[in-house]
Amino acid sequence: MRDMPYRWIEAIQDRRDYIEDQLRLGSPVVGLPYTQGSLLLTVGKGVQKIFEVHDRIALSAIGHPADIERLRMLVTDTASVQAFQSATEDVNLHRLTHYVLAHTFKQAFEAIVGEAYIIKMLLAEIGNDDAATQFTHINYDGNVKVQHESAVIGGTTEIENAMQDYLAAAQTDAKLDLPTALQLALKTWAVGRELSQRFEDADDNTEVTDEQIDEIIKTELEDGEIEVGVLDSTLSGDTKFRLLTQDEIQAARETT
Amino acid sequence: MNHKGDFLSLLKHKDTLQIDGEMRRESNAKELIHDAFQLPSDRKASHGTTLEIPEATTVVAMRYNEGIIIAGDRRATAGTAVVHDRAEKVLPIDTHSVLAISGAPAMAYEIARVLKHSFQYFRRSQLQELSVEGKLRTLSRLIRENLPMAMQGIGAVIPIFALYAPQTDESKNEGKIYFYDALGAHFENVDFATTGSGSVWIRGVLRYLDRWGETRLEEMDQQQATITILRLLDTASEYDAATSGYNAKAEIFPTVKTITRQGIEALTDKYLSECYAEVT
Numbered sequence: 001m002r003d004m005p006y007r008w009i010e011a012i013q014d015r016r017d018y019i020e021d022q023l024r025l026g027s028p029v030v031g032l033p034y035t036q037g038s039l040l041l042t043v044g045k046g047v048q049k050i051f052e053v054h055d056r057i058a059l060s061a062i063g064h065p066a067d068i069e070r071l072r073m074l075v076t077d078t079a080s081v082q083a084f085q086s087a088t089e090d091v092n093l094h095r096l097t098h099y100v101l102a103h104t105f106k107q108a109f110e111a112i113v114g115e116a117y118i119i120k121m122l123l124a125e126i127g128n129d130d131a132a133t134q135f136t137h138i139n140y141d142g143n144v145k146v147q148h149e150s151a152v153i154g155g156t157t158e159i160e161n162a163m164q165d166y167l168a169a170a171q172t173d174a175k176l177d178l179p180t181a182l183q184l185a186l187k188t189w190a191v192g193r194e195l196s197q198r199f200e201d202a203d204d205n206t207e208v209t210d211e212q213i214d215e216i217i218k219t220e221l222e223d224g225e226i227e228v229g230v231l232d233s234t235l236s237g238d239t240k241f242r243l244l245t246q247d248e249i250q251a252a253r254e255t256t
Numbered sequence: 257m258n259h260k261g262d263f264l265s266l267l268k269h270k271d272t273l274q275i276d277g278e279m280r281r282e283s284n285a286k287e288l289i290h291d292a293f294q295l296p297s298d299r300k301a302s303h304g305t306t307l308e309i310p311e312a313t314t315v316v317a318m319r320y321n322e323g324i325i326i327a328g329d330r331r332a333t334a335g336t337a338v339v340h341d342r343a344e345k346v347l348p349i350d351t352h353s354v355l356a357i358s359g360a361p362a363m364a365y366e367i368a369r370v371l372k373h374s375f376q377y378f379r380r381s382q383l384q385e386l387s388v389e390g391k392l393r394t395l396s397r398l399i400r401e402n403l404p405m406a407m408q409g410i411g412a413v414i415p416i417f418a419l420y421a422p423q424t425d426e427s428k429n430e431g432k433i434y435f436y437d438a439l440g441a442h443f444e445n446v447d448f449a450t451t452g453s454g455s456v457w458i459r460g461v462l463r464y465l466d467r468w469g470e471t472r473l474e475e476m477d478q479q480q481a482t483i484t485i486l487r488l489l490d491t492a493s494e495y496d497a498a499t500s501g502y503n504a505k506a507e508i509f510p511t512v513k514t515i516t517r518q519g520i521e522a523l524t525d526k527y528l529s530e531c532y533a534e535v536t
Binding site: 052053073081083 | 263351369379381383
């Protein structure tokens with residue numbers, strides 16, 4: 001097929017359509033910095049979606065559970081071995097992303113006879129100062145986007161753009177405290193969720209009102225659960241990651 | 257993924273584990289088994305070395321009313337020479353467990369490091385904490401894999417492993433102390449454990465205090481327990497040349513840590529010096 005470039009490009013495009021079709025309904029993930037670190041938020045249905053990769057690195061993804069698990073283990077193994085061989089401080093997200101994940105994604109995507117990973121990944125890292133705090137967005141084709149202020153993953157690029165627009169409109173220069181950041185992240189998640197359902201009806205309107213946000217949070221929480229993982233620089237000990245308990249999430253939502 | 261899912265297999269898969277270095281180099285499996293199970297006397301005949309386990313140290317752990325107190329002296333020796341007088345022999349492994357080491361420092365530190373990374377790796381990969389039994393098994397395995405080094409008399413490690421299970425009954429002291437032999441068998445000791453060359457001088461004292469002392473070890477508060485443990489180390493250093501006492505001139509204190517429901521706390525030099533006022 002390689003000697004027929006047109007067909008190769010066509011095959012890649014088919015594969016892109018197929019993967020995006022599979023990802024479209026995935027529950028979005030929102031990453032936001034707050035005063036003490038960074039948080040990742042999503043709403044799931046009983047399956048854990050936010051994971052600890054290393055002391056200062058957390059991971060979340062949408063896509064096929066088997067692919068998520070395989071790639072999560074790949075990055076966790078690499079980080080653990082590297083920390084053991086060298087030192088915990090030497091494990092960094094840049095290397096994990098570019099050396100391990102990006103090319104694995106790209107290779108699987110472009111090997112059109114093999115299986116593709118149905119996945120979009122969002123990783124967060126906190127450093128010792130603000131400059132080192134970052135979010136890394138990896139697309140199923142291996143494209144990497146590094147962001148510092150906030151990051152989202154959603155079913156399609158349009159959904160992600162709408163979520164980023166919502167965040168940009170709501171964010172101020174001041175660092176948010178945990179409850180405020182959590183509430184904003186949840187609303188942003190709702191924007192993405194609403195749009196992923198709407199796009200099924202082939203409606204290109206990306207306008208989401210506050211009422212619709214409240215409505216979708218209410219319906220989705222009937223059989224779903226908010227999941228929040230934080231990288232909290234104030235935690236004692238080497239490991240800065242922890243999942244918030246349901247009580248903590250509830251308390252943060254009720255804080256005004 | 258071609259490894260078995262735990263950290264030790266992962267390291268072996270990536271060919272980075274050195275603990276069992278000698279065993280791996282011997283490619284012949286039969287020879288390897290023979291080597292590992294060779295009796296000390298055979299070993300002496302074939303290699304001209306005796307099974308002599310150097311444990312120049314004193315570490316001691318005991319249960320007190322809030323959890324566990326665990327302490328070690330600071331001296332590292334080679335033969336009759338003092339190599340280092342600020343060695344750390346009480347090493348935190350995770351939020352609620354501590355390894356106190358006696359034996360060859362190189363192997364002991366490596367075992368502590370592998371252990372620490374293993375527990376973390378288990379949590380990160382399996383999404384739950386490793387069970388107490390699982391932690392003990394991991395340590396057993398490491399000590400057993402270190403056996404060839406121990407047989408040559410150069411790398412034996414005999415630790416005390418102490419932990420607190422925080423998620424259990426709040427009214428009870430859930431601190432647990434385990435000690436090991438050179439083959440990796442673990443034993444749970446209810447109230448106290450001590451190992452190292454100085455331990456012979458204080459094991460009897462511990463038993464006496466626990467049985468007939470004014471306050472039983474387990475009923476002591478933190479200060480009483482600290483004073484007791486400092487006195488024990490002092491006693492060991494009096495009779496064992498490889499155990500250091502409190503060095504007032506250089507302000508070097510033994511390492512003393514507590515493990516309670518809240519986690520591990522290293523007692524400060526200031527607190528220890530106040531306690532020492534009671535010791536002498």
